[in-house]
Each structure stands twice: as structure tokens, then as C-alpha cells.
Amino acid sequence: MNLESSLIRYFREVYRLKSIRQASAALNVAPSAVSRQILRLEQMVGLPLFERLPRGVAPTEAAEVLARFTRNYLLDIEHVRGEIDSLRGLQRGHIRIMSTEGLVAYLLNRTIASFNRRFPGVTYELAIAGTDAVAHCLQDGSADIGLAFNAEIDVQLSFAAQIPDPLCAVVAPGHPLADAATLNLSEVIRYAVGVPEKSFGIRRLIDAALSAQKLHLSPVLVTTSIEALKGFARYSGGVTFLPSLPIRRELDRRVLVSKPIIEDTFQRSTHDVCILAGRRLPLAVEAFVEQLKIEASHPPNDGPDQLI
Template sequence: MKMLLSPLMRYICQVAEDGSIRKASEYLHISPSAINRQIINFEELIGAPIFERLPRGMKLTDAGRVIYDIIKDFEKVSAAAVSEVSAIKGKQRGHVAIGTIQTLAGDFFPGFLARSRQDNPDISFSIFSGNTEEIVRKVVGNELDIGICWEPPEQVPIEKLKIHSMDIGVAMHPSHPLAQEPDLSLQQCRDFPIIFPADGMEIRKLLDRINVGRKTSISPAITTNAMSLIRSLALSGTGLSVTTLLSVANEVASGQLAFKNLRDVGSQHLRLAIFHRQTASLPAAARMVCDSILLALDSYLAPPRLAS
């Protein structure tokens, strides 16, 4: 909450983020000399430089990084305090930072955010779309309030609020010859072009454990890390897309795609986790948004809606 930061705090952060006193002065509408004088006075006070003054700009020193991190932590704590006070007054205000996998960012969150903004226009949001590792790192590092991604390892210091098991299967155009099968094996798919998620993605790791053997393994026609492309290729009839039901939920519900569970994975599932930092007590606005997400995801992932 920048309104609670002192001018010096804002100067330090802006110079650090822009890498330039001139750029910071333009953004803050403060003269470069005033910003520079405040920073020099602070450096003299603590007895250490917080910026390296380079030919092409300003770079935080180790001491400066410590100061910058403290200011950013104070900014987040300040926002939480304002949110709590607003809740006491009966009006929800605040900012909520959410990290989510790309599938939900494109399919679930547009509708959720539209409803949330309509119900609570004084709550602002930032949405980070990334992979599980990135989201977990940002939640643990207090950059995000809420994380939604594939389940992190047990040793990660987070509090899991809900786990959803996601079926893994094959998505295809309803006119495809295999669309009438109750379920499928990879071997049944070998005579058709097949689309796999890219190496390193959670579902690909699981696929690689079952797609083994020189005689029996299947080579995909296309691989990609873009889940939207995997879905589009199935919609266009280009091939069979191996994916989670989560990634094609809307299209399966509307009848645009057929989805068949993959027998090869057996009891293995990908587990979608909703969580926050273990040592953190969520601010009032984030708690309310988190409760709303849990309810909305329950509805979004309800079996009747996704029945194929």
C-alpha cells in the first residue's frame, strides 16, 4: 500500500525498479536532485551505500537489497492492515495477489474476476500465470497471497486448503472414430496423430513413466507447453490431445469435445492444490477471495458438468 510508504521508501523502491534516478523522477514527479539527496542522506545515516552508481544507471548493493526487501514487506503488511481495518468498518477493501496455472487463468478466472469485481469493487487483483515451481516460490516468498497449481511436495512451507484430483485422458473432436469408446489406452491411439504436453510439464512427467518400451511407446506428432493450443488442436480435429479434464472442461461440458479417461495411468492423478503461505495469516480481503475461489472451483469442477 504505497500511500503508507514514506517518500524516502518510495524513492528507493522506484529507483531500484527503474534502475535510474531520472526515470524514477519522471514517474514520481520529483526532481532528480531531491531524490538523489534523500538517498545520499540515508546512506550516510546507515553508513553504507545502498546503490552502485554505474555509467548506465543505479543498481542495488547487498545492503540496498536488504533495505528494498524490508520496504516491500512493509508495503504488503500495510496493505493487510488497511484490509483488516476496512473489514472492521464493514467494507471490504484491499489487494489480492493470486498465482495460477495457465489453464485456469484462461478459462476459470475471467468469469470469477468479473463476478468478484461486481460484488466487491473495492478489492483489486493481480493474477500471475506460471508453472507450479514459480507459483510456489512466489507464495512462499510472500509475493502472492494464494496459489493454485499442481500439488507441491509435502516439505514446502504452505497450508493446503483444498485438493482436487484431476482425471488424465484424451480429448478429441466428437466425430473422431475413438469418441464412442468408454475409455482408452495409449496403444489404441497409436494409429492417429497424438499431441503431448511438452517435456517438464507435470502431465508429461506422468506420461513418460507409462509410455515406455521401444515397441510399445508412442511418439507424439506435436508437443507444446501451451495448453490452449493442445485444446485447439483437438477442436480442429488435428489429432488426439493427451491432457487433463481440467484443461478442456468448458468444451467437454458444451459438447465441443469428447474426453476419454486414459486407462494406462491407473489410479494416478494430477492433484490441483489451493494454498497459501504456512506462516501467514491471510488479510481479510484475501480470506474472503480465497473462500470464494474454493466455492467457485467446487462448482467449476463438479462431475455432472464435466461428464463426457
């Protein structure tokens, strides 16, 4: 099937947003132009691609097949570009990274800085999201590398590296829990608690542990921001759940303390460097993954974070 680039772009935006109107806004074209392209594509395929709903559209099975095809098609184009870049000695390249917030200061800042010194012609896109969104962006081909906390096992993903980092209770030094050696989950939830929203790997671990112990939590704060959780613990007298790496600076400065929780799944949690399973990575992406592995195996010194 000979697909024009505009057809692919229009289809993938409608598929991603499940709305012709939202896709037209994202593409900066009229909704009628998007509708015409989708109709044209349906005529080429010979099957309906979207079911029209009162609000938006729903992809059909044919659309799911076409989405996988176009994803692989675009990834193959990226691979070809990477091969061409390799002929230039990695003088060029583009790396799309989707990461949870906690690993930016600890790992990504110094990895990008060291890689940029070696290959100044390479460019980067870095977006921040929860673990679920990181996995989704790898699966749909909109990201090359994903960094997530406690990513779920998925046949579509492979782990290039994993960094152990137990999930702990985090409080300010003057909090009643600050002097405890270890804590039970039931003790922690007696206090005002802040948690990430449900797309975060941290929240998935918390909810699973609460369910297993038949405990109920009514959080005071639910947020998509790790910084907000740190602030809630530091300034509001609350408690939150975080691994150590995102709060390394606060722990070093003793403005927050981290306390182990007696919960096996919390002790086994990891930060994961993920890629799409079976994908032939462009040269720049492959080299960056190797740099991530090196940086992940060597904790930073106590100096200030490196920035580009």
C-alpha cells in the same frame, strides 16, 4: 532499518528482473537513477547487493536476505490496510490473484462474480501464468492467492483447497484414440502431440511419467496457451494432455473427448488454491479464499459462465 518506499521499489525491480536497464524501463526512470538508489542502499546495508555481470546483475546473499525482508515488510503493510478495511466492514480491499489459465472459466469467474455482489468496493488484479510462475509470485509477495495445477510441495506455500482432476489424453471425436476406454502413455505419444511449456504443472507430470517409463516425446506443438492446446486437439487431429475442468464446456458439447491414461501420478493430480504459508492475510483476501473454498466444493450448473 528505515527504508523509503522508492528504495524498496527500485531494489525489488532490480532483484526481480536481474537488470538495472530493464528495471529502469519498468519504473520509467533513467538507469542512472536506479544505479544511484542501489548504491545508496548498499551503503546503508554495508554490503554489496548485486554482482555486476556483462549482461545484467546477480543478487548476492545480502540481496536475498533483503528481498525476504522487503517482501515481509510490504505484506505487513497490506495486512495493516486490510485491518483498516475491516473497520469499514469490508467496503474496500484489493486482491491480487495469479492463476493458471484452466481455472478461470471453471472457478474464478463465478467466485469473483459472487464476491463482487457481496462486496462491490473490493478490486481485483488477475494475471495468468504457469504453475511455476504462480508459486514464484506468492513467494515474492506480488500475489495474494495462487491457483495452480499440481503445485509442488513447498514449505513456503500452503494449500487452502485442492480440487481432484486427473490428467487425461484429449482428442477430437473422430481421432483413432477417441473410442478407447483407457490408454497407455506409449500409445498416446505415437500420434502428433501438443504440450504446455516446462513451467506448467501439466508438463512437469508428463515429463516425469515419460522419464519413469523411459519414453521419448517429440511434441509437434509446445505452447503457453491452454486454448492453443484445445485447438490443436480439436482442429489439427492432434492429441494433448489436459485435466477435465479446463475443457468442461468442450466435453459437454462433445467437440472434444477425454480419455484416462494408465499412470498413477496422472490420476492423483489436483488444482490447488495456494497462499503464502504463515502470512496474515488482509481481510478481503481471507474472505475471498473462503469464497473460493465454497465455490470449489460446488461444481457450477450447466448454464453459461458467470461474469462480472
